Amino acid sequence: MFKVFVITTLFLGAYAEYLGELQGYGGHVGGEIEYGGHEEHHNHHPKYQFNYAVHDPHTGDEKQHIEERDGDQVKGTYTLKEADGTTRVVEYKADKHNGFNAVVHKIGEPHQHGGQIGGVYGGHY
Template sequence: MVAIVASYPQPHGHEDHQVPHYHFKYGVHDPHTKDHKHQDEERHHDDVKGEYTIHDPDGTHRVVKYTSDKHKGFTAEVHREGHAQHPAHHGKHGEHGGKGGTSYVGVTHWGHGSGK
């Protein structure tokens, strides 16, 4: 992604009285990383409204619709679409499933609460 920002100095004593207005959209659909999201936002004067969606790792889609104005501030409505699915993970017979690791001080520690 490339972003370009331009800034121009305003002459002293001159105020810009233009009404703020913009509309933008972007989206990502990457099957390799499974990154799927989009955003759509627009502003008229002091009122902003928009929506974004994110494909969560559990298979659901999170949808956030939001507004912002000088009277109510920022408000958002969040809901999920779909049903969460977690992949089945089966270890070999006799495996405890924890992963061992060595910290930078040389002390070995294990997952699943092994205290010794």
């Protein structure tokens, strides 16, 4: 659990900066920013790759996320096992010229559960 939190935290910080740059809300990549006499240096060409996956047979939670950034180009894919048994796949790209674009696919046929509360989890926690 701790590893996922650290990776997610690092990703969210980097992605928030990237989105701020796209929207013009103070995100900054490259150069220096001065805050109250304190200069911060930023990477002129940010680059990263990350991935994580969760497979919990007890709860049925299955998901994974892969993303990479090279300068102003971000692309990634995430998958999520839905409660109805289908799998959602989202492929996305983002850059400062085209913004965020995603294509969503649904794989599989939904399961019918005959009124069972809680979907594939059967209502048990």
